[in-house]
Amino acid sequence: MEGCEMSGFATKAPVIAFLHTSDVHIATFDALCDRLAPDLKLHHEVRADLLQDMTPGGCCAPGFLSGTRAVLTALAEPPTALVLCTCSTLGPLAEAIAEAENLPFLRFDRPMADAAVAQADRIAVMGCLEGAVHATGLLISDAARRAGRQIDLQTCCYPELWDLFCDGALAAYHAAIAEQLAKVAATTDLIVLAQASMAPALMLGTEIPVPVLSSPELGFRA
Incomplete structure (x- = not known):
């Protein structure tokens, strides 16, 4: 695996894991990686269903918190060094879950x-x-x-x-x-x-x- 191509977790090198709610963001962040940090290893996880489980006011459907916690916990498994959420709507709740679970996490915004x-x-x-x-x-x-x-x-x-x-x-x-x-x-x-x-x-x-x-x-x- 070279440069910033999409990675799975087979590599032992540190990985930055992205949580997206649309696959349109993958090309954007791969391009940034190529330009700013070409040696970085990325993993992209697209979960549009998480966004669909939220109302405009930020309320959640039943099971949202446990489902999001499971996604974040899985993404934070080694060799992941940091999980980054690129969805502004999902970000606040994902950040709160990550803090409660002591996961390496950053809201991109x-x-x-x-x-x-x-x-x-x-x-x-x-x-x-x-x-x-x-x-x-x-x-x-x-x-x-x-x-x-x-x-x-x-x-x-x-x-x-x-x-x-x-x-x-x-x-x-x-x-x-x-x-x-x-x-x-x-x-x-x-x-x-x-x-x-x-x-x-x-x-x-x-x-x-x-x-x-x-x-x-x-x-x-x-």
Whole structure:
């Protein structure tokens, strides 16, 4: 096994295990690995069913906690050095479970939240799932509290765009996000993307006059 190809657990080398709720994220993080840490070994676990067991408000279907605990515990088995959750909606509960079980774990959006409050006082959170927007807003508020910063936080949710993602219309999805980014930029000093799936919209060349932070690269660098 070389570079950042998807790995199983047959290798004895340390592995970074990713917990995704969509397989669309695999290529994103493999590309980051190739660019930033080509010798790192990755394992990708895609569990869309975990996200389906959560309501927009963050409530869980019966068995969600035990199921998620089982997934995280299995992922943390040696040779895994760290488990990373790339889903903002799932992140808070996964983090709580990992802390209770003393598992090596990182929410990929936490470094992004810390960077946001260090750079701006007026921050906008954009997302297409209510649960992701809510979770990211709470995370940024917590980061501001820990940093002793006062922030003005606004949230913007576009659930209609999520249908494009679910239908596999990724080009239209990212184009629509880029359009909304340009509008929100007029009302804030910094924008945070609540979902990793939104990050490719930044590559479309749309002029956005304020910084835009997304979790994939910031989380990977952490």
